[in-house]
Each structure stands twice: as structure tokens, then as C-alpha cells.
Amino acid sequence: MTQHPLELFAVDGLIDSDAKDMRDTVRAVLADRVRPHIAQWYEDATIPARELTRELGALGLLGMHLEGYGCAGTSATAYGLACMELEAVDSGVRSLVSVQGSLAMFAIWRYGSEEQKQEWLPRMAAGEAIGCFGLTEADFGSNPGGMRTSAKRDGDDWVLSGSKMWITNGAVADVAIVWARTDEGIRGFVVPTDSPGFTANEITRKMSLRASVTAELVLDGVRLPASAMLPDARGLSGPLSCLSEARFGIVFGALGAARDCLEVTIDYCREREIFDKPLAAYQLTQAKLADMTLELGKGVLLALHLGHLKDTVGVRNEQISLGKLNSTREAIAIARECRTLLAANGITGEYPIMRHANNLESVLTYEGTSEVHQLVIGQALTGESAFR
């Protein structure tokens, strides 16, 4: 009788029954609708974003941890566990959901006017409208405050000019949350993507997150009414708080990818014979499996702890950084170690290992690189800001 890596850590005892039922439902839906196709989508660099968003919306997965406006209002832990299931299938699928729920919907939910919430949130929760989030620019990644995109007053209107880069969901979105420089600092705008002057150019030829839509957004004098501005977000803290929401999902999500790699690898090692016995019966294999299981389990325990904090007393940004740094760094290490056990089979599309490893290359650096999170933690420890 063998045990699953996470059974060793008895993590289910730390999860309430609703969150478990939601997790199991997400797992079942994905096994039914997404898993059979994901390798091919990745190969073809495509994802049926609109159809998939509707299906996940019907489930209540989009903006699931937000209250009201058609959102399910679940715990943060349940949201994290859903992200883990999504990313166990593919980081691109989880990215779609993260951007929809934690970046675009959260920005409107937290900083929007009542009209903006009524107009967008119910449709986005149902998956009828897709959102994206424009903060990063080609020359401004870890230093978003330097952004060049501007919003200028013209009478009561705002006129937005500039471009945004690496925008997940960009080319399929109905609405973009765009952050721009104004006379009063950085402000956010709700931009319908059919606004004149708005274009999204899909970025192709990616070696990572191939089952995910990535785009450049170009704003060429996009004229918006005064009501398009998010009234309650002033300065960089607005978009950064949205990123912190999304990072919370990544803390769980990246470990989902690692879990999938490890499950596949354990099965493979038990089946694969080398010389005259299974690969699993060699001490070096077992040492690798034990070390990977330990890192996975520790990561999940940290993720659940952060979820518990978020659901009770609140979680601080530097605590989210601990989780994002740990989950992404360990997940990619696990994916690479699993690859060594599958050897040549590990690089093929027949197994998910290389797909996860390639995806995790993006997850390692987006939403704050590992180095930025080290600096966030370093600042918390020393009081010294060492970003620049």
C-alpha cells in the first residue's frame, strides 16, 4: 500500500469540508474537460479561452473568494486550493483564472465605483466577460513606477497613451484594467477593449505558457469618460495590492504543477525497469523522491498557513513573498529533478514534466521575480530597502 506525497503530510485534516469539496469538484471538472486536451493545446500554442472561461464561471471559480456581485464568496484557502488544481493541469490555465479573478476582478471589486462593479463583476464572475490587467511595460517590469503610459485630462474625459507588455488574456479580453501616469500619480482605468485606439497584439513564439494568451496592449489616444477611472486606487499601492492577491494564488498553484510532476514520476519509477528491477527500487531514486516530497509537503503546509492567515487575521505582503518565492523555486526544482528520473521520456509531450518545467520558468519571474521577493523579505528583516 503506497501513499500519495501529500497523504504523508496529512494535509487534508487542515482543510474544511467546503474547501475540500470545491477542490475535488475543480479536479473532476478539469479531468473531464481540460486534462485530455492540454498537451495538444500546449503543442499548438492555443487555449479555447472563451469557452473555458464560461465553464469555469458556471462553476463559480472566477473571483470565487470575492463577496457579492455574482461571486461565490468562498474562503481564500478554497481559492488557493482551486489554483493548485488548475496549475496541476497547466500554469496557463491557472494564469487565465488568476488574471481574471485576482487582478482584473479584484481591482474593480476593491477600487471600483458601484457602477463599475455592477457593470463588470457579474459578467466576469459568470465568465461572459474576460478581463486583463495592464501594469507591466516593455521597459518597466520590476520597477512599474517608472511606467510611461499616461492618462491626460481633456475636459471631463481622460486620454490614455502608451503600451503595456506581457499581458495575460490581453488578446481575448473584453475589459482591461490599465494603470497610467497622471498629474496626480498613478491611477487605474477600466478600459473596454473595443474602445477606439485600443489594440492588443498577441505575442507568439513563446517557449513557456503556450496554453495561455499573452499580448502587448497599445493605447493610442484612447478616450475614456471620467467614470472610467477607478476612484479608490491612488498610487502604486493599488496595482501592487492586486498583484499580492494573484501571488497568493501562485503560492498554491506552482505547487500543483510540482505535485503533478511528482505523481507522474512516482508512477513512472514504479513501472520502469532498469537492469532487472523497477527504477523505484534504487536508493538514488528513493532519495530524490523523498527530497522532492519533503519540499512539496513543506510548501503546501506554508501555503495552507498563509491561507489560514488570510482567512482570519489577514496576510502581509512580505508573508505572501515568502510563499511565492518558496513555491516557485521549489516547484521548478522538483520539475527538473523529475525530468532526470524520466530521462528522455521526460522531454516529450507524452509526459507533462517538460511542459510544467517550461511553464514554471515564467511563473518563477512573473508577479515579482524571486529576486524581488528576496528583497521584500530582506527589507522586512533589516529595515533596509535594497531594490535600487
Add this chain to the structure above:
Amino acid sequence: MNIVVCVKYVPDAQSERGFDASDNTTDRENVDGLLSELDEYAVEEALKLVEAGEGEVTVLTIGPEQAADAVKKALQMGADKGVHVSDAAISGSDAPATSLVLAEAIRKIGGADLVLTGMASTDGSMSVVPAMLAERLGLPQVTFASELTVDGDTVTIRRDGDAASETITASLPALVSVTDQINEPRYPSFKGIMAAKKKPVERWSLADLGIDSSQVGLGAAWTKVEDVTKRPPRQQGTIVPDEGDGGARLAEFLASQKFI
């Protein structure tokens, strides 16, 4: 229209299933269980009927403590309330006894315009409980429905057979068992999962139903499983080395097994 859906908590076919060595009944203690997949179709059909009109869906199950999970799943899918009949004396009951308990429970619920069941359980697979239950309740029974419509006081179903498809009508109240062709059961939504906890679930014992324990259980069963033998592991298949006649030998094999 008020609908009662009878559901069963069964051992998960994905896990190792077995029998209790002491009495050769299905082991329900040491395996993970779930709402029988074939009953999800009945729950889905009931939800669709009520959503298109009015009334409520009551989900009814008999089983040990863990069988509450089957009720919970149906409530998560959208059923309005649950009834869980649980009594140690019921353990080992056969189909006639099961139908007796279900019938008394439905009477205590106050009857129903429509009683829906799956086409069979995924563990016992006998398909006889719906017919026995209809007989006990004095209801017309229309079984194995792959399509179901209700118009006024009439239920119409399609039953697909090998030779023909029959269209059958019955007056309500009636009992209908549905097949796995009738719909695609929904997954519980997150709102459904959270709402299920607040829905009422009644727990009844045999005494609540006025049934004497001598009428049910292993002792009252009309049949007895004398012996259980585990099926031997599958034999390894035949390997045909291709020496130029591979195609012919493959065809011979398929013909001998009546595949072609």
C-alpha cells in the same frame, strides 16, 4: 411538482472494493464511497424539471453514517432537502427490504408527484428496486427512461431498446427510473457547495417509519450470498510474432472471438 429522488451511497469503483468476510455483504466500512454515478442522472433530471417549473426536490437515501455524503452531494447539486434513513438493523437488506424502507420513507415525506431513481446501483446492479418500490406505493412504473417530459398530469418517457424505441406515458403520480443517456449531470457549483450546509436533512430510524427490524436486514433477506471468490487476475494476452502471416492470424483471432 414535488419530486423525490432515491439515491444510493456506493463504494467508489476507483478504489479497491470487497466483501465483509463474516456475512459476504458488500464492505461499506473500509472503502471510500460516493453518490452512485447512475443516480446523478436522476438528481439532474429532477433539478431540470423543478427549475423549468416549480416545486421542490427531496433526495432520499438509506445507508450507514457515511451515506450522508450522497445526500450532501445531491444537495450541493441543487436539491432542496434531504432524508437519510439510517438504522443498524438495515445492514444486509436485500432489494425487497430496501424497497419497503424507501416506500415507508416516501409515505412519511408526504408522497410525491414523481419518484425518480437511477437505472441501477453501481454496486448491486440489480435494477429491481424501482419496480418493487412502485408496486409498494401503488404507482405506475415507467423504467429506463432516456428522455422524460411532464405535461400536466402526464409523464412521457422514451425507452431505447435494441430493436425499437418506445414512447410510454403514465399518469402522475408515477415512478420513473432514468438511464445514463438522459442528460449530463451538472457539477456542484461553489455557491451550491456552500448553500448545501444550510439545507434541511431529516434523519429517520426504522422506528420513525414504523418498520419492525425483523422485516429488514440480512435475516429477512430472501436470498443469501453463500460464498465469494475473488476473480482471478487476467491472463496475459497472446503475442503473435509477425512472420509474414501476422494479418491473417490477427483476423483468425478476431473471428474466433466473434469480433468479426
